[in-house]
Amino acid sequence: MDLVYTAEQEAFRKEARTWLEANVPSRPLKSFDTKEGFEEHREWEKQLQAGGFAMVPWPVEYGGRGANLLEWLVFEEEYFRAKAPARVNQNGIFLLGPTIMEYGTPEQKARFLPKMASSEEVWAQGWSEPNAGSDMANIQATAIRDGDHFVINGQKTWASRGAYAHWLFGMFRTDPDSERHRGLSFILCPLDAPGITVRPIEKLNHKAAFAEVFFDDARVSVDHLLGEEGKGWNVSMSTAGFERGLMLRSPARFQDTAAKLVALYKENEGSCDPGLKRRVVDCWMRAEAYTLDTYRTVSRLLEGGKIGAEASLNKIFWSELDVEMHEVALEILGWRAELLPQASEAQGVGEWLDGYIFALAGPIYAGTNEIQRNIIAERILGLPRK
């Protein structure tokens, strides 16, 4: 154990900090849940890619920097410190990308990864269906082989980023006689293919961030099958592992929120409930604990370890922390807590309400926290399924 950065890691941090300070837009971009904001964010991703920082831990040949996961954590810390824009292609770069690296053919890697790294192609997720939410093995959308194509029928829903994305990844039933998690395949679908209809759904924040996607005899090349036909469940578990912890929710974002929460408390210490002090500091400690656990996990991965069911521990921890931090902030804010950012009396604090509404999704997406608790109990603690 040696919890000190190497000289190379410190030099990389400095390089990233210098670049970000010079390049991060001075005014915040519009939300990527609007068409205009979506395009602004893609522009930013292009700039990030040109600077060599879009995909820090990816191999150079796929548009990455070829650094390791520790350097990626350092980059994330600097990214949040610099208040850089949210990553519009996070479904692609953090979830699907690593999965393609694990399961993709050389052709698929060359075809998809560089355009993903530059956000030329932005990805949406297609896991859930109207009758397959927590019960994901109940997927009913079919992809039936017809020569060198799959013919896809059915419906996906809650497709994050679906409103404006170019591609969607998800699971489809390639064996119509199969049941549960057998007979599913992981397929990459271009959202502009004939027979695919995207209907945006407004989120709790009144913005069209996710979508329903209807497939009506849509034809997708068999080249876009990721992993073996019928083995989609295994492939998806890899993606879910990234989604529940390490990649999608690196610790820096929570440390950033925790530091802002401490600052908010200090500004309002005289006017808010003194009992909130304990909750504020508790949040800060939990954000640090999450960071420490992530460094531990990355160290383990670099020594050849794998991410397994313990990603479910991550998912519960960060999602509950995120809600708690925003709840505490709203309590500190008192009467201003309900104001939207555009209210003149909000004086910049409306972001906390925005953040709170976003945080409320955390315990639901990427598998509800109840499903994560089942996974922990059954797969880590060995309790009986029935």
Added chain:
Amino acid sequence: MRFTFDEDQLLFQTTLRDFLSNECTPEVIRKAWDEGRSHTPALWAQLAELGVPGLLVPEAHDGMGMSEIDSVLLFEEAGRAALPEPVIATAAVAAPLLVELGDEALAGEWLPRIGGGDAIVGVGHEVSPLVVDADVSHLLLLQRGDEVHAVAPDSAEIVAQPANDPSRRLFKVNFDAGDATRVAAGDAGRSLWAAALDRGALAAAAQLVGATDKLITLAAEYAEQRQQFGKPIGSFQAVKHMLANCKVKLEYARPVVHRAAHSVARSVSDRSLHVSMAKVAAADAAQFASRQALQVHGALGYTWEQDLHIWMRRAWSLEQAWGRNDFHRSRVEERVLEASARLGPGRTFRGE
């Protein structure tokens, strides 16, 4: 940057785990309780053969010459086994305190005896002023303000203070503080006691992690075996979720404790902050797990006969040891809320 343990460290952990699961059984613990003691000389001698009391004793004094990074996993094992021996005071606190006192005669007399298993040293710090196992100690290191006093037990009045955990036997020690007993004072004494507190709280936190792990294991095993409504109660989602919540708390306390061990071993400037964070996280996890484990066991867990309470009592009494959570939370609050605190991403391992 590398946040994992070496193979040697993990091997030592496994060795101690195996040893304690054979030698420190609930029967052994209960026998000691029944005889009104917690310390078992034969067990202590075996632990000395493994090197446990002398973990932090320098090799020059016949010890293992290890650091807190090596010992933290071993204290976890002591917690997992509910080991009722005075390992925190003697091995984690007294040995390095005797080194840092810089009194060659005192160090030369006591450190080899600690490592050899021939001396138990009780420590009385004002944050938790009662002294554990004072009646079986050969030397007492006691705080009076800034001063460190080395006191022979037979020159002091030792008054038993019956308490909740028979594995943690507490004593009020009355002694005449004077030139003959004073071995450090002033700034030196203050910094010695600060370091002692960090080491004691770290070792208690590590034991709490081990005890929590054991509480979860006991509850999961029971939930698998106990049948109601024709199936194991562990198949009910309500029970699953209780234990999953315990596991989340445990696994997010563990790295905080490991980082604190690194900070103490390397004398990182924020080490007291890191130790307090560790103690709070570990004690919270242990309190939570002991409540949930009791609930899973139902009425059976509420009996003296069932072994569960051996670990529940450890969870309660170790929270009291080396500063309760209110004390450690206050230390964290002061540090985090002070004007000069530098918080936010990128500062976990570097103060800047």
